[in-house]
Amino acid sequence: MTVGLFIPCYVDQFYPNAAIATLELLEKAGVNVVYPVRQTCCGQPMANSGFEHLTKDCNELFVQNFAQFDYIVSPSGSCVLHVKDHLHSDTHEDQAQAIRGKVYELVEFLTDVVKVEKLTARFPHKVGLHQSCHGQRGLGLAQMSELVAPAFSKPEKLLSMVQDLELIPLSRKDECCGFGGTFCVAEEAVSVKMGKDRVADHLQHEAEFITGADMSCLMHMEGILRRQKSKVKVMHIAEILNAQEG
Amino acid sequence: MSVEGHTKDHAALADDFNQDEPRVNWHDETLWFIREKRDRAAFAIPDWEMLRETASQIKFHTLSNLSQYLEQFEANAQANGIIVHWAADAEEHNQIVHSILQKHGVTQMVKSKSMLTEECHLNDYLEQQGIEVIDSDLGERIVQLAKEPPSHIVLPCIHLKKEEIGDIFHQHLGTEAGMSDPQILTETARQHLRETFLTRKAALTGVNFAIAETGEFVVCTNEGNADMGAHLADIHIASMGIEKLIPRRSDLGVFLRLLTRSATGQPITTYSSHFKKPRPGHDVHVVLVDNGRSVQLGREDFRNSLKCIRCGACMNTCPVYRRSGGHSYQSAVAGPIGSILAPNLDMKKHADLPFASTLCGSCSNVCPVKIDIHNQLYKWRQVIVKEGYADPKKTLGMKAMNMVLSSPQTFKLSGKAGRWFMKTVPFLVSNKMNPWYKQREMPQPPKESFGEWYRRNRKSNE
Numbered sequence: 124m125t126v127g128l129f130i131p132c133y134v135d136q137f138y139p140n141a142a143i144a145t146l147e148l149l150e151k152a153g154v155n156v157v158y159p160v161r162q163t164c165c166g167q168p169m170a171n172s173g174f175e176h177l178t179k180d181c182n183e184l185f186v187q188n189f190a191q192f193d194y195i196v197s198p199s200g201s202c203v204l205h206v207k208d209h210l211h212s213d214t215h216e217d218q219a220q221a222i223r224g225k226v227y228e229l230v231e232f233l234t235d236v237v238k239v240e241k242l243t244a245r246f247p248h249k250v251g252l253h254q255s256c257h258g259q260r261g262l263g264l265a266q267m268s269e270l271v272a273p274a275f276s277k278p279e280k281l282l283s284m285v286q287d288l289e290l291i292p293l294s295r296k297d298e299c300c301g302f303g304g305t306f307c308v309a310e311e312a313v314s315v316k317m318g319k320d321r322v323a324d325h326l327q328h329e330a331e332f333i334t335g336a337d338m339s340c341l342m343h344m345e346g347i348l349r350r351q352k353s354k355v356k357v358m359h360i361a362e363i364l365n366a367q368e369g
Numbered sequence: 370m371s372v373e374g375h376t377k378d379h380a381a382l383a384d385d386f387n388q389d390e391p392r393v394n395w396h397d398e399t400l401w402f403i404r405e406k407r408d409r410a411a412f413a414i415p416d417w418e419m420l421r422e423t424a425s426q427i428k429f430h431t432l433s434n435l436s437q438y439l440e441q442f443e444a445n446a447q448a449n450g451i452i453v454h455w456a457a458d459a460e461e462h463n464q465i466v467h468s469i470l471q472k473h474g475v476t477q478m479v480k481s482k483s484m485l486t487e488e489c490h491l492n493d494y495l496e497q498q499g500i501e502v503i504d505s506d507l508g509e510r511i512v513q514l515a516k517e518p519p520s521h522i523v524l525p526c527i528h529l530k531k532e533e534i535g536d537i538f539h540q541h542l543g544t545e546a547g548m549s550d551p552q553i554l555t556e557t558a559r560q561h562l563r564e565t566f567l568t569r570k571a572a573l574t575g576v577n578f579a580i581a582e583t584g585e586f587v588v589c590t591n592e593g594n595a596d597m598g599a600h601l602a603d604i605h606i607a608s609m610g611i612e613k614l615i616p617r618r619s620d621l622g623v624f625l626r627l628l629t630r631s632a633t634g635q636p637i638t639t640y641s642s643h644f645k646k647p648r649p650g651h652d653v654h655v656v657l658v659d660n661g662r663s664v665q666l667g668r669e670d671f672r673n674s675l676k677c678i679r680c681g682a683c684m685n686t687c688p689v690y691r692r693s694g695g696h697s698y699q700s701a702v703a704g705p706i707g708s709i710l711a712p713n714l715d716m717k718k719h720a721d722l723p724f725a726s727t728l729c730g731s732c733s734n735v736c737p738v739k740i741d742i743h744n745q746l747y748k749w750r751q752v753i754v755k756e757g758y759a760d761p762k763k764t765l766g767m768k769a770m771n772m773v774l775s776s777p778q779t780f781k782l783s784g785k786a787g788r789w790f791m792k793t794v795p796f797l798v799s800n801k802m803n804p805w806y807k808q809r810e811m812p813q814p815p816k817e818s819f820g821e822w823y824r825r826n827r828k829s830n831e
Contacts, residue, residue, distance in 0.1 A: 132774065135819045137812040142819035146827075158823050161777040169774075171728065173750035173759060174767045180775030256729035268408070269686065269734035271417035295401070299688045303727030310725060311804040312384040316393060316692045317727075318809070346809030 125155045127192035129226070131202045131338070132164040138338050141359035145198040145229055148365050152237045156196075159188040167205035171304040175209065182210055182219070190218040194236065195226040198361050200258025200337045203228040207262075228262055229361055230336050234277045239284070246366040247287035251330035252278055253321065253344065254297045255337030264336060268297050278336055281364055288363070291328040298324075302343035318347045326355060333357045375699050378721040383693035397691040399527060404685045406634025407735065414630070424623050425739035428676035431614055432666060438581040438614045439657065445584025446655055449646040454656045459489035462658045466491060466573065466606055467498050469654055473604055475500070475571045481588070481595035482506040483575030484522050484679055485608050485658060487701035488714075491573075502573075503565045505594040507558050514541045520695025522702055523632045523681035528694050562594070572598030576609035576655070577678070578624060582617045585645035586655065589628060589638040596642050606654045607644065611662050612675040624678060627737035631680040665713045670748045674709045676738040683732035683742055689725055698722060705732035709745040712753065720758040723749035 126149060130142045149156045165185060166178030185206065189195045197203050206226045212219040233239045258264045265276035282290055301307070301317025308314075322344050325333050333348075333355065335341055341357040348355050377385075387393055411417045431438055443453045456462035462485075470478060478495070480486065480502050492502045492513070504513045508525035512518065514537050519525030526534065535549035542557050574595040579586040586607055588595045599605040615621060629635040647653040666672055684690045684704030695703040700711040700719060708722035723746045732742040753759060773779050805811065817825075 130819050137814065139815050139817065139819035139822050143822060146823075158820075158827070160820060160823065163777055164774040166771075166774070169767050169771055171747065171750070172763070172767060173724075173754035174764075174771070175751050176755065177767060177771045180771065184775060184777070256727065256731075260730035260734065267731075267734050269731060271411055271414070297731075299727050299729035299731070301688065301727060303729075306724070306727050308804040310380045310383060310689070311807060312380070312387040313689050313692050313725075314727075315808040316387055316390070317688050320397070320692075342812055343809065345812065346805065349810035350808060 124193050125157060126232075127189045127195045128156050128158040129162065129165075129189065129195050129197035129202070129206075130158065131197065131199045133342070134198065134338050137342065138359065141198050141338050141361055144359065144361035144365040145196070148229070148233070148361055149196065151243075151365075152233065152239060154237065157192070162188045165202045165205050166209075167202055168304055170205065170209055178209075179213065182212055183214065185210060186212045186215050186218050186222065189222055189226075190215065193225065194232065195222060196229055196232045197226070198229045198336070198338065198359060200228045200230075200255050200262050200264060201339055204257040204261035228258060228264065228336055230258075230264055230278050230281060231262060233364075234280055239281065242281070242284040242364055244284070244364055244366050245286040245368050246363050247368060248331045249289045249291050249329055250282065250332045250334055250363065251291050251293060251325035251328060252276075252282065252360075253300060253325075253333055253335035253337075253340055254278075255335055255340045256297075256299050258336045259297055265297070278360055281360070282334075285363060285366070291325070291330050293324050293328060295321075295324060300340045300344055302340050304339075307343055314343070315347065318343050322347050322351075322353075322355075326353070330355060332363070334360045334363050336360050375718065375721075379693065379697050379699075379725040380721070382697035382699070383689075383725070386694045386697055387692065393692055395530070396528065396694060400685045400691045403524075403633060404682075404735075407631055407682055407685065408634075410630035410634040410636065414626070420623060420627055421737055421739050424627055424678075424737055425676060427615060427620050427623060428738050429673070431616055432612065432672065432675055435611065435614070435666065438616060439611060441581040442579055442584055442614060443657075445582065447584070449584045450653070451584065451646065452652060452654045454654060456656055456658045456660070458660045459658075462489050462608065462656055462660065463491050463494040465656050466608070467495060467500070469604065469606055469652075470495075470500055470571055473570065475604070477501045477503070477569055478571045478573055479503050479505050479565050479569040479598040479602065480509075480573040481575065481590060481598055482509055482525075483573065483608055484519075484701060485575060485610050485660075486573065487519060488660065489608075489658070491608075503562075503569075505562050505565065505592075505598055506590070507555065507592060507594075510558060510562065511537060514538075518696065518701070520703065521681060521684055522679050522704075523684075528696065562597075566597045566601050569598070569602055571604040571606065572602035573606045573608060574599055576607050576613050577628070578621060579609055579614050579655075580616075580618050580621065581614055583645065585618075585643050586613075587621065588642050588644065589625070589640065590642075591635075591639045593640045596640055599642075599644065603650070604652045604654070605644070605647070606656065608656045608658060611657050611659055612677075624737075628678055628680055631682040631735065631737040661714045665710075668713070671709060671713065671745055673740050674706070674713075674742075674745060676740050677706050677710070678738060680737055682735040682737065686731045686735045687726075688729065688731070689727065693725070698725070705742045705746070706736075706740070709740075709742060709749060712749050716753060716756060717758055720753050723747075723753060 166181035301314040345357040511526040520528040538544040690704040711719035
């Protein structure tokens with residue numbers, strides 16, 4: 124099995140540790156991983172702003188980079204959802220369609236494809252899990268609080284395999300953090316207020332770390348935490364699942 | 370984004386709303402409390418999801434055969450003695466209502482809750498014609514006295530605190546200054562409205578459901594104000610959007626079970642009143658209003674928005690609505706559902722609304738008729754940009770962003786030239802200041818990108 128590693132543009136530029144942890148986790152699971160170095164972006168920032176018609180070149184590039192792999196895995200629920208819902212190609216639609224069916228967010232790849240049952244990680248801290256909306260409601264990584272349906276959570280399942288990790292409860296377990304792509308600057312006031320409220324929920328429940336499967340939400344909450352001079356850190360779930368503390 | 374006809378867009382009004390953070394907290398918590406009540410009511414019904422699916426399919430079927438059901442409803446209503454009118458748009462609706470009142474020499478009318486009449490701006494129109502309208506729904510009456518539009522379709526004055534309502538009552542209804550006891554205020558409104566009910570010859574109500582097979586219509590209220598108005602007046606006018614139809618009486622139970630549980634967490638409204646035929650000597654009029662609905666029906670991507678039964682659940686759950694307030698939407702129907710309905714009525718004026726969302730999807734999950742609201746928001750964004758209603762600066766920014774992202778060579782150079790990504794995003798909106806940095810720290814650029822690390826630590830496959 125060969126996996127194409129899809130690292131979102133902002134993760135590549137700002138959060139290389141999340142990408143490195145993703146790569147190492149997959150390698151530890153016995154997967155052959157290749158990172159196509161010509162990749163850039165899935166086109167979501169343009170598409171969510173109403174400019175999906177501009178994303179053709181990004182789409183073609185994505186197809187060229189990833190069509191050859193058995194699976195495509197990415198540490199970002201949001202980018203994966205965008206590819207699943209909106210990747211098309213004028214020249215190779217069959218390949219685009221195949222990619223839409225074999226692109227996975229890291230957590231669901233580990234639980235559903237690799238079927239990981241144990242990890243060797245240790246992370247002796249209180250951790251709050253932020254459910255990103257695109258991961259949760261879009262990809263179905265966990266049950267949604269609005270639906271009358273049995274509970275499950277793929278990220279919680281993996282976090283429960285990490286030694287000495289204490290998962291804290293939240294008052295609003297799946298409220299949006301307000302990042303929302305260009306919403307974060309176009310609707311600055313509401314975006315920040317949503318982020319402050321989400322962070323406050325984690326702080327009230329004494330989280331030392333806020334984690335999640337989407338670095339973009341975490342980047343937004345990190346910006347707020349650091350402005351508040353909080354000691355609480357954000358960390359991508361891959362880094363925690365790959366942690367070897369103490 | 371500048372919006373024609375409005376001096377400020379949603380983002381600017383939301384910014385104003387957020388100047389008073391404790392008030393935002395109060396507004397958010399008040400509506401979240403209702404979302405939680407909705408959850409408890411929904412979770413008490415094991416087949417809730419099947420009920421939603423059934424309602425969604427009944428509405429889909431009805432919308433797919435709308436002309437047939439409208440004609441069936443008209444024929445059956447007429448056979449019952451109801452006078453049926455057809456209004457192509459808001460203006461015609463208002464003229465029809467006015468002509469009915471004129472014919473009977475009526476200059477004062479009592480009106481129960483009708484979002485359609487808000488959409489048509491009926492009160493303003495009738496006022497200009499010298500007709501006084503008194504809203505009899507308590508929340509509607511409060512905002513009417515305050516000379517404000519409703520901020521929520523089910524809870525019209527949810528943006529007001531009880532102390533502020535006390536001030537409004539003191540000014541208009543003569544209660545003691547500083548009195549904010551809800552019991553006393555409600556009793557004052559009750560006495561004031563009772564006088565109105567007893568003296569009005571004409572009453573207008575909305576319609577929650579119209580049943581094609583029987584020609585009857587159903588009005589749901591908690592206060593009984595629709596019944597008080599309609600039963601005491603000689604003329605009952607019922608205004609309804611053409612999407613309010615359901616085929617059979619036996620379909621009604623599906624919707625009544627969903628409506629109030631979704632809206633407020635109650636099992637059912639206190640009153641679910643059926644109106645079928647006029648009493649002798651009385652007139653019942655139904656005005657069937659299109660006002661853009663048939664256009665929306667023709668938009669394949671947005672057709673399902675007409676399934677809406679106006680429960681307001683999407684507003685209560687929306688993290689943006691809760692933190693920006695209903696008035697920031699500048700539309701009779703605010704929140705997520707308003708943001709997919711309003712652009713159909715006036716795309717230019719409401720071009721800001723589909724962008725007033727993070728696309729989190731909670732709205733679609735609480736919707737009792739399973740409208741894919743967040744997907745429609747995404748699709749409206751594409752339409753609005755293509756129709757040319759996007760800010761030209763934003764268009765330029767997007768084109769620049771696309772140029773970089775579609776070329777691996779340029780992307781790498783840009784990355785090395787200073788972590789291009791975060792510099793580019795704020796540029797899209799404003800180059801005078803950086804909206805990210807106003808209340809958030811910037812991410813700290815690492816020593817090297819993942820791409821650079823990979824080339825050093827793993828074999829290159831270039």
